[in-house]
Amino acid sequence: xxxxxxxxxxxxxxxxxxxxxxxxxxxxxxxxxxxxxxxxxxxxxxxxxxxxxxxxxxxxxxxxxxxxxxxxxxxxxxxxxxxxxxxxxxxxxxxxxxxxxxxxxxxxxxxxxxxxxxxxxxxxxxxxxxxxxxxxxxxxxxxxxxxxxxxxxxxxxxxxxxxxxxxxxxxxxxxxxxxxxxxxxxxxxxxxxxxxxxxxxxxxxxxxxxxxxxxxxxx
Numbered sequence: 001x002x003x004x005x006x007x008x009x010x011x012x013x014x015x016x017x018x019x020x021x022x023x024x025x026x027x028x029x030x031x032x033x034x035x036x037x038x039x040x041x042x043x044x045x046x047x048x049x050x051x052x053x054x055x056x057x058x059x060x061x062x063x064x065x066x067x068x069x070x071x072x073x074x075x076x077x078x079x080x081x082x083x084x085x086x087x088x089x090x091x092x093x094x095x096x097x098x099x100x101x102x103x104x105x106x107x108x109x110x111x112x113x114x115x116x117x118x119x120x121x122x123x124x125x126x127x128x129x130x131x132x133x134x135x136x137x138x139x140x141x142x143x144x145x146x147x148x149x150x151x152x153x154x155x156x157x158x159x160x161x162x163x164x165x166x167x168x169x170x171x172x173x174x175x176x177x178x179x180x181x182x183x184x185x186x187x188x189x190x191x192x193x194x195x196x197x198x199x200x201x202x203x204x205x206x207x208x209x210x211x212x213x214x215x216x217x218x219x
Contacts, residue, residue, distance in 0.1 A: 009058050009191060011155075021064045033210045056164075092138060139172065168203070
């Protein structure tokens, strides 16, 4: 696939139950030396999230399933709820593309429309594809094409002084490479992938460089 050079790591998702949402946000912010703010609700997906902007146009989202029928119907809501019921933790990694059409052709299905209403009322919009594949193999990323103006990307919500410098992934490297279209390194430029062994496939941990230069591992 020729468009893999336009892929980049967009964000990493950390799933929690509603009962653990506040505690997780209060823990992650001080651990990394940043501010985690309310990102709003995604009605179609049955979730709400909190956002920690990172350097390099990426961000961390802490996401929880709402007590809403959409969280049982939408694949992303299902994935969040399943991870939270397993105790919570990293849900996965998300790769942004400039044009999602080639992925629709390769995966044989249309992208789904998504939107999130921020607390300030702005409606952030995007297209996404691949969440059903993540449900089957949590080591795979899913893909997103933002349709809102780039100035509204969540990484720009606040000044960022933290960077994701490494992602630990347990999974089939060849399958992930093929899924991305032939190149694992391209989407995570500036952040190393460390292949690790784990009981279950998926994003195992993320290493962050904090504002004071320390590297913190969050699993």
